[in-house]
Structures are given as C-alpha cells and as structure tokens.
Amino acid sequence: xxxxxxxxxxxxxxxxxxxxxxxxxxxxYSPTPRHELEHAIEPPPSPVRKxxxxxxxxxxxxxxxxxxxxxxxxxLVVGGKAISTWIxxxxxxxxxxxxxxxxxxxxxxxxxxxxxxLTMTVGYDPxxxxxxxxxxxxxxxxxxxxxxxxxxxxxxxxxxxxx
Amino acid sequence: MATLVHPxxxxxxxxxxxxxQLPAVKDYEQVDREILSILQPxxxxxxxxxxxxxxxxxGIFSWVYQIHQGLGVAxxxxxxxxxxxxxxxxxxxxxxxxxxxxSAILYLFRAGFRTTIYRAAEAMTVFxxxxxxxxxxxxxxxxxxxxxxxxxxxxxxxxPNFKSPLVWDVFAxxxxxxxxxxxxxxxxxxxxxxxxxxxxxxxxxxxxAFLSFGWRNSEREWRHFARAYLFLAAFSTPLVLSxxxxxxxxxxxxxxxxxxxxxxxxxxxxxxxxxxxxxxxTIIIPMRRWFGLRHYVTLNHLDASAKMxxxxxxxxxxxxxxxxxxxxxxxVKYEQDYFWNRVFGQWWWAAWIMxxxxxxxxxxxxxxxxxxxxTWLWILSIFINIGMWFERFVIVVPSLSHDVEPWQWSSYxxxxxxxxxxxxxxxxxxxxxxxxxxxxPVMALAEIKEIVPPKMKKAHHHHGGH
Numbered sequence: 271x272x273x274x275x276x277x278x279x280x281x282x283x284x285x286x287x288x289x290x291x292x293x294x295x296x297x298x299y300s301p302t303p304r305h306e307l308e309h310a311i312e313p314p315p316s317p318v319r320k321x322x323x324x325x326x327x328x329x330x331x332x333x334x335x336x337x338x339x340x341x342x343x344x345x346l347v348v349g350g351k352a353i354s355t356w357i358x359x360x361x362x363x364x365x366x367x368x369x370x371x372x373x374x375x376x377x378x379x380x381x382x383x384x385x386x387x388l389t390m391t392v393g394y395d396p397x398x399x400x401x402x403x404x405x406x407x408x409x410x411x412x413x414x415x416x417x418x419x420x421x422x423x424x425x426x427x428x429x430x431x432x433x
Numbered sequence: 434m435a436t437l438v439h440p441x442x443x444x445x446x447x448x449x450x451x452x453x454q455l456p457a458v459k460d461y462e463q464v465d466r467e468i469l470s471i472l473q474p475x476x477x478x479x480x481x482x483x484x485x486x487x488x489x490x491x492g493i494f495s496w497v498y499q500i501h502q503g504l505g506v507a508x509x510x511x512x513x514x515x516x517x518x519x520x521x522x523x524x525x526x527x528x529x530x531x532x533x534x535x536s537a538i539l540y541l542f543r544a545g546f547r548t549t550i551y552r553a554a555e556a557m558t559v560f561x562x563x564x565x566x567x568x569x570x571x572x573x574x575x576x577x578x579x580x581x582x583x584x585x586x587x588x589x590x591x592x593p594n595f596k597s598p599l600v601w602d603v604f605a606x607x608x609x610x611x612x613x614x615x616x617x618x619x620x621x622x623x624x625x626x627x628x629x630x631x632x633x634x635x636x637x638x639x640x641x642a643f644l645s646f647g648w649r650n651s652e653r654e655w656r657h658f659a660r661a662y663l664f665l666a667a668f669s670t671p672l673v674l675s676x677x678x679x680x681x682x683x684x685x686x687x688x689x690x691x692x693x694x695x696x697x698x699x700x701x702x703x704x705x706x707x708x709x710x711x712x713x714x715t716i717i718i719p720m721r722r723w724f725g726l727r728h729y730v731t732l733n734h735l736d737a738s739a740k741m742x743x744x745x746x747x748x749x750x751x752x753x754x755x756x757x758x759x760x761x762x763x764x765v766k767y768e769q770d771y772f773w774n775r776v777f778g779q780w781w782w783a784a785w786i787m788x789x790x791x792x793x794x795x796x797x798x799x800x801x802x803x804x805x806x807x808t809w810l811w812i813l814s815i816f817i818n819i820g821m822w823f824e825r826f827v828i829v830v831p832s833l834s835h836d837v838e839p840w841q842w843s844s845y846x847x848x849x850x851x852x853x854x855x856x857x858x859x860x861x862x863x864x865x866x867x868x869x870x871x872x873x874p875v876m877a878l879a880e881i882k883e884i885v886p887p888k889m890k891k892a893h894h895h896h897g898g899h
Binding site for chain 2: 326341343
C-alpha cells in the first residue's frame with residue numbers, strides 16, 4: 271500500500287502510527303533528506319563508514335607497497351640514498367588511500383542503498399522526486415484496509431495498492 | 434536562527450554565511466521548475482558553444498602542427514624548457530581547486546553560501562582538471578608515450594622513479610580527477626532522478642534512468658547517501674590541500690633560484706583557491722543574470738564568497754612578500770639577484786601584472802559596497818584569472834631564464850603554437866561546461882530543497898535547513 275503526501279508532518283504522523291501498530295515494513299520517500307523522517311523510522315546507523323575504513327586501509331597499504339616494491343625491483347641508486355624512503359612514498363600512500371577509500375565508500379553506499387536498481391515499477395511515484403512525500407507499507411493482505419485507513423486519515427492525497 | 438534577507442537588498446552588515454537562506458524560493462516545485470528551465474538551449478548558448486569550438490579548433494590545429502613539426506615550434510629556448518604548457522597546466526589545476534573546496538571543505542564547515550554554487554564549481558573542477566591533464570602530455574612532445582609515467586607491469590620490467598615529483602604528480606592528479614568526478618556524479622544521482630521523473634521522451638528517459646541507477650528518494654537511500662557524501666567530503670578536504678602541494682613540489686624539489694623554498698605548498702594552495710573562486714565568479718555571475726537566478730545566487734552569497742577571495746588574496750600577497758623576505762634574509766646572492774631580476778629587471782612587466790591583479794586590486798573587497806556589486810566582482814575575476822596565469826609565468830620562466838650562473842641566463846618568447854594551445858584550453862574547458870549546463874542541473878536541486886521550508890499541515894516556525 272502506497273500513500274502520497276503533500277505535507278511533511280502528515281507523513282511523519284502516518285509513519286509513526288503504522289510503526290506503532292506494527293502493520294508492516296515501511297519505506298519513506300522524500301525529495302530531499304529530512305531528519306524528521308529518519309527520526310520517525312528510527313533506522314540503525316549507516317555502516318558506510320566500515321567500507322570507508324577498509325578501503326582506506328587497503329589503499330594506504332597498496333600505495334606504500336607499490337612504491338617500495340617497485341623501487342626494490344628496479345633500484346635507482348642515487349648518491350648513497352636509501353632505495354626505499356618512506357617520506358616521499360607517503361605521497362603514494364596518501365593518494366592511493368584517498369582514491370581507494372573514496373571509491374569503496376561509494377561502493378558501500380550503492381550496496382547498502384540497493385542501487386543500481388533495475389526496476390522502478392513497484393512502490394514508487396515520480397512525485398516523490400518533486401514536491402511530495404511518500405509512505406510505502408509492505409503488509410499482509412488482511413492488513414491492507416487498516417493501512418489504507420491510516421494513510422487516508424493522515425491526509426494522503428492518493429493511496430493505492432501495489433504488488 | 435535563520436536570517437531572512439531580500440536577495441537584492443542593497444546592504445546588510447555582518448551576515449553569517451551559515452545563515453544564508455533563499456527567501457524568494459517558496460517550495461520544492463519552484464526549485465525544480467526554475468532550475469530545470471535552464472536546460473532549454475538558447476541562441477546565446479549556441480553562440481557560446483560555437484566560440485568555444487572555434488577556440489578548441491585552434492588548439493587542435495596547433496597541437497597537430499606541433500606533433501608534425503616537433504617540439505621546437507613551441508618557443509622553448511634552453512635552459513627555459515618549461516614554458517606556456519607547464520604554466521597553463523598549473524593554472525588549470527589551480528582553477529580546479531575551488532570546486533572541491535566549495536563542495537567539500539565548505540560542506541564540512543556548514544557554510545550556507547556554497548549550496549547554490551557548488552554544483553557549477555564541481556563541474557568546473559572536473560573540466561579544469563581534464564584540461565590541466567592534457568598539458569603535461571602536450572609538453573612531453575611525444576604524447577603517445579605518456580603512459581610511461583604510470584607504474585604498470587610491463588615486458589621491459591622497468592618502473593618509474595618513485596622519488597620523482599613528476600610521478601607524485603601523476604598520482605595526485607589522477608586521484609584528484611577520479612575523486613572530483615566521483616563526487617560530482619554521486620551528488621548528481623538524485624538530481625538525475627528528478628530529470629528522469631519529468632522526462633517525456635522515452636529514449637532520454639531510459640538514458641536518465643540508467644544514469645540515476647534507479648534512485649527512488651527513499652529514506653534508506655538518503656541515509657546512506659548522506660553518510661557517504663560526508664566521508665567523500667572528509668577525504669576530499671585533505672586531497673584538495675595535497676594536490677596543489679604536490680604540484681608545488683614539481684618546483685620546490687628543484688635546486689633553482691626562486692623555486693627551492695618550503696613556502697611553496699601553502700602558497701600554491703592559497704593561490705589555487707584564490708584563482709578557483711575567481712573562475713567561479715567568471716561563470717556564475719553571468720549565469721545568475723542570464724538565467725534569472727539572482728534569487729538563488731544572492732548578493733549575500735557573492736558577499737560571502739568575496740570574503741573568501743579577499744582572505745586568499747591576502748594569503749597569496751603575504752606569500753609574495755615572504756618570498757622577497759626569505760631571499761633577503763637568507764643572504765644567498767643568487768636568490769637576491771633572481772628576485773631583483775624578477776621584479777625590477779628582465780621580467781618586471783610580468784611580475785607587476787601579477788602583483789597588481791592578485792595583491793592590489795582584490796583589496797577593493799574590503800569595501801562591502803564592492804563585495805555586493807556583481808559587475809565589479811566579474812571584472813575583478815577576469816583580472817584575477819589573468820594575474821594568476823601570470824603568477825605561474827613568473828614562477829616558471831624567470832627562474833629558468835636566470836639560473837645560478839650567468840652563462841645559463843636566457844630569455845623566453847612564446848610562439849603562436851603556445852598561444853594557440855592556451856586559447857584551445859579555454860575552448861576545451863568551456864565546451865564541456867556549456868554542454869554540462871544544458872544536460873544536467875547546474876544547481877543541486879536536492880540540497881537547495883533542504884534549505885527551503887517543507888510544506889506542513891500545521892504551520893509553525895521553521896528553522897531552515899540542516
């Protein structure tokens with residue numbers, strides 16, 4: 271059951287009641303991130319940071335390793351200086367850390383947000399990217415009427431069932 | 434507390450940049466309607482694109498001529514073997530700095546004035562770094578061998594010199610281009626979804642659906658998006674500072690008078706931000722006028738960015754003076770002679786163009802009246818662009834033409850091939866930017882909507898965005 275709302279506070283109230291009555295899994299839509307919806311849904315913290323951390327660690331290790339291994343494999347001996355030197359190689363460690371860390375962050379975001387998504391046909395309305403808010407409640411068939419009533423009571427401009 | 438100020442109100446002292454709001458923007462639909470209306474091509478746009486393509490054509494012709502004739506046509510005169518190409522490379526890398534500064538650093542500092550300009554600045558960054566990246570390839574003379582700088586397993590079993598600043602540069606620029614592009618594209622995903630949902634042409638709709646990755650504006654998507662965006666900003670912040678530091682090492686690691694100094698990294702970074710902001714003005718000020726976006730990029734936004742330009746101008750000016758001080762206080766006669774030659778000798782004209790444009794003219798921004806005068810800001814931005822190109826000229830050419838020993842002294846005169854490629858670089862940059870402006874939203878729809886009060890059933894006082 272999907273409800274389209276024009277106002278933010280109506281959307282929040284509908285989500286709160288649906289959650290309170292435990293009628294099904296709820297997805298909220300909004301044209302822009304709103305803390306009000308996040309507070310109503312109370313999701314766990316985003317674990318994107320773990321992807322960032324592991325990506326950054328892998329990057330910094332690879333950056334230093336590449337420079338050290340390459341220098342040892344093909345030594346360019348200059349004036350008694352060390353073949354592998356960590357100070358200039360910090361440039362490689364840092365740059366590769368940023369590159370891999372940032373790309374793995376984006377990968378983590380995609381993975382956790384479930385994108386790329388191949389189909390848009392169920393549980394979405396183009397108005398959600400413009401000026402409207404949405405609540406999609408995935409519920410059992412016997413709860414449909416109750417969910418619909420809640421969505422309408424809180425001021426949904428349109429309510430429809432999708433499967 | 435939100436500060437509500439009419440966008441064209443002439444003056445209002447001490448506006449905190451974090452409080453900048455858009456009082457003339459009433460709802461989300463207005464944001465979509467007004468910003469997406471820019472996407473309609475106009476005659477002026479086609480005219481601009483034609484000029485950009487003509488400049489690019491000149492650049493391509495010059496490059497092809499140089500490849501055919503050899504690097505000798507480029508005006509190099511030993512020992513001045515770095516010239517317009519390296520100057521233009523550093524110039525464009527510098528231009529590329531403002532985008533990430535505005536989108537990442539000002540994001541972390543919650544500076545509200547970035548919201549409506551950061552998308553254009555990010556796109557500018559990507560296209561500027563794409564432009565900059567061409568110049569080392571043009572400079573090496575045999576562009577088909579540029580990949581030798583990249584460390585990769587090869588049958589010759591040789592690896593580049595990892596202690597060379599030129600190889601550091603390859604890593605820094607590659608990382609910067611990759612991350613800037615990623616940052617731009619990630620921010621664009623929700624806005625491409627807005628375009629997708631409004632598109633009626635089925636082919637374009639499919640392309641936009643593909644590019645938006647099936648984004649649906651769900652709370653789950655926004656939550657991970659916001660977190661990832663924060664981390665990308667946190668990564669990009671030191672990256673901005675590192676990139677131009679590494680570019681400055683190209684010079685500072687060389688034992689050449691005027692180059693071998695530890696002040697170069699902060700000096701280069703401040704100069705890059707300074708020139709980048711100037712280019713943002715060069716682009717944004719005509720845009721806000723031609724596209725009727727004065728209520729998005731308000732005088733308050735320009736005022737706040739002018740303060741940033743003034744600050745970086747003072748830092749750059751201080752760096753110029755410190756350079757002279759170090760030369761005098763260090764007591765090295767080669768350095769002293771070099772700096773005298775730079776300002777009062779062979780290259781006085783270039784040095785004074787630099788000092789006038791970058792140090793003296795920006796002092797006008799101490800006046801609030803001028804900070805809130807878009808025409809003056811645009812004129813000043815052109816002077817700063819010229820001044821910052823000449824700053825790089827003053828760094829590169831006078832040092833190489835006035836080395837330690839008099840028998841090495843020389844001169845340098847760019848040829849038409851150098852100028853052709855310089856003009857071509859502007860054509861290349863503006864071609865990409867003009868194409869971008871008509872294909873994708875040049876202002877971030879989702880972020881602007883964040884600072885527009887949402888519709889509420891129960892009216893209550895709204896405290897603005899978050």
